[in-house]
Amino acid sequence: xxxxxxxxxxxxxxxxxxxxMRDAEIENLWKGNEGMDDAxxxxxxxxxxxxxxxxxxxxxxxxxxxxxxxxxxxxxxxxKAYKAYRxxxxxxxxxxxx
Numbered sequence: 752x753x754x755x756x757x758x759x760x761x762x763x764x765x766x767x768x769x770x771x772m773r774d775a776e777i778e779n780l781w782k783g784n785e786g787m788d789d790a791x792x793x794x795x796x797x798x799x800x801x802x803x804x805x806x807x808x809x810x811x812x813x814x815x816x817x818x819x820x821x822x823x824x825x826x827x828x829x830x831k832a833y834k835a836y837r838x839x840x841x842x843x844x845x846x847x848x849x
Contacts (some may be wrong), residue, residue, distance in 0.1 A: 803838075808835075
């Protein structure tokens with residue numbers, strides 16, 4: 752968890768850090784759980800990845816609605832959405848394999 756003590760940050764900065772933390776959570780979600788047999792845990796993780804991918808999709812959608820403002824962030828936001836959906840697809844494949 753990131754502690755923001757005695758810092759004044761703008762909303763864009765806070766949103767940026769929340770996105771970074773969310774990305775790290777997506778990448779670390781499966782670490783240490785590769786041999787998991789519990790189908791219920793897999794379903795919970797799949798549901799979480801789906802929610803995260805949906806949030807990334809909404810970030811991309813919001814950015815597109817504000818264009819041309821924020822055009823500089825297109826690649827950054829698109830890459831995060833891509834990673835989220837790639838993680839979701841990998842999780843679905845793992846679920847189908849169990």
